[in-house]
């Protein structure tokens with residue numbers, strides 16, 4: 001894991017000031033702000049399409065202590081259309097699509113996030129659990145409720161960022177062609 | 186402000202014996218005393234909605250049960266609900282292909298993502314048109330309420346009759362002439378009895394509540410099905426709507442937002458305001474802000490050496506002068522056993538002088554300064570006799586002694602510009618170097634020595650105290666600021682006792 005192996009698909013926008021360490025694949029249309037910390041220390045991280053990862057976000061692929069001895073290296077998979085808001089810390093190894101991680105929330109490595117979930121601002125999920133579809137976690141004591149549909153997509157915001165960010169930041173160039181990526185999978 | 190002044194390790198003693206941090210105290214300039222929240226009268230000044238920032242008259246608020254008629258809160262998390270626009274296409278005429286986009290609204294909680302669609306409330310064309318849920322027991326409640334109102338009225342009437350009977354001792358005009366009031370009324374063509382309309386057509390007495398002996402059995406699935414916590418409401422959610430107390434999530438309904446109040450505080454001794462907010466609900470400022478934080482030197486602990494039983498430690502505290510006037514601070518021994526001298530005498534003297542000045546002031550309305558509270562002038566003529574507030578003992582054990590310094594020190598006035606001025610301090614103040622460690626603008630760092638008592642157990646919380654005497658410049662009357670010495674007892678919680686070396 002000493003060498004960095006960053007694969008950026010065309011259409012993704014990755015700011016140069018972001019700290020990416022390890023084997024990371026970034027899907028098309030994903031925006032990574034400066035000062036994002038993605039650390040693939042336990043195994044590769046694959047981020048899907050059209051994810052929005054804001055400032056100060058920390059995504060770490062870290063295994064729980066009792067699982068560290070296993071031989072096969074697990075892969076951390078993040079689906080598409082996920083939003084990681086400012087200063088959230090996410091260590092969950094499996095994340096589905098269209099989830100929102102609100103500002104300053106924490107999701108531990110034993111949590112599995114399915115689709116359409118919202119983890120509210122400042123909520124801390126540490127215990128081993130599987131979040132069912134469209135679950136909203138909110139409030140000081142992490143109450144849960146089931147929403148009727150997935151959170152709204154941030155299309156407008158992402159379109160603006162796609163235009164604005166390159167004007168003010170250095171951008172990491174996409175280094176993989178789409179078909180090459182497909183072949184690899 | 187609590188987070189600026191916290192943690193609450195420095196406490197000031199109110200006249201009533203309670204200890205409070207400076208941010209929770211008021212300072213009545215008219216009695217020159219510190220007042221805690223129990224020593225002031227709390228009055229509701231205005232009622233407003235915190236979301237739409239609208240003032241609501243108290244009579245209207247009572248009718249609406251202290252809730253805003255426009256704003257709704259989320260039944261799931263009690264945050265405010267916001268209307269969302271959902272455009273739905275409906276063709277006005279099925280023959281025409283052109284579709285009319287109609288703006289529809291639904292309510293959404295940004296916090297927990299509860300929406301009015303969750304429970305099947307249809308989208309509304311207007312933002313405020315969301316229906317209120319009917320209360321099943323509304324009729325019964327109204328019946329009971331009316332009955333109670335009638336009881337209250339009857340009692341009032343009975344009391345008045347009693348008074349009339351007492352008055353009967355004297356001869357009335359009708360007694361002499363032999364014409365009764367009823368007969369008189371009849372003659373001029375009015376109905377004979379003149380009872381209150383609410384009394385006359387008595388509301389029918391509500392049926393008594395009947396206890397049911399046989400209760401239905403609990404539903405079978407309660408014992409067989411596993412509980413799905415996502416479908417069951419929490420206690421908070423149930424109590425938010427006491428009329429219905431929904432058990433299942435799908436029975437939740439938006440609730441009208443509770444109104445907030447602005448309150449003014451009045452000194453109980455002299456009835457002057459110590460805090461009065463501005464009427465505008467958008468404003469967070471005060472018309473009268475007599476908070477102790479603006480008048481009494483603020484004391485904070487800077488450092489304290491490890492505290493050991495029977496050994497002297499150095500304590501450095503910071504004094505800040507919040508006023509625009511120079512002050513002199515000195516220390517006095519604290520005497521807990523003897524309560525403060527009775528307040529009333531001293532106050533009376535100052536009040537007399539105030540009254541004279543107020544009269545002068547009232548005769549010169551053009552002189553009224555803007556800082557002068559208007560209520561002060563209007564109160565001047567018909568002020569009620571003051572309440573004597575008996576000083577009470579302070580229940581706080583001191584387990585360490587402070588060596589009271591004999592010298593005093595000066596605190597220069599606050600200067601907001603000094604914060605940006607790096608030119609250094611220009612005041613040439615001759616300080617006792619043993620007392621004043623360092624000073625900058627209106628702040629001074631003071632060195633004191635504290636000795637915890639002998640024989641205390643380890644980890645005992647050490648509290649020391651002293652009385653602070655400072656020169657206070659009263660500027661209620663701009664013509665001639667009065668200066669007098671103000672005393673306040675201060676208690677410092679210094680931390681826990683550590684082992685002897």
Ligand SMILES: [Zn+2]
Pocket residue numbers: 199200201202203220221222223224
């Ligand atoms: Zn008090």
Ligand SMILES: [Zn+2]
Pocket residue numbers: 234235236237238239253254255256442
């Ligand atoms: Zn309102």
Ligand SMILES: [Zn+2]
Pocket residue numbers: 259260261262263264294295296297298299
């Ligand atoms: Zn809510």
Ligand SMILES: [Zn+2]
Pocket residue numbers: 213214215216217452453454455456457
């Ligand atoms: Zn007063």
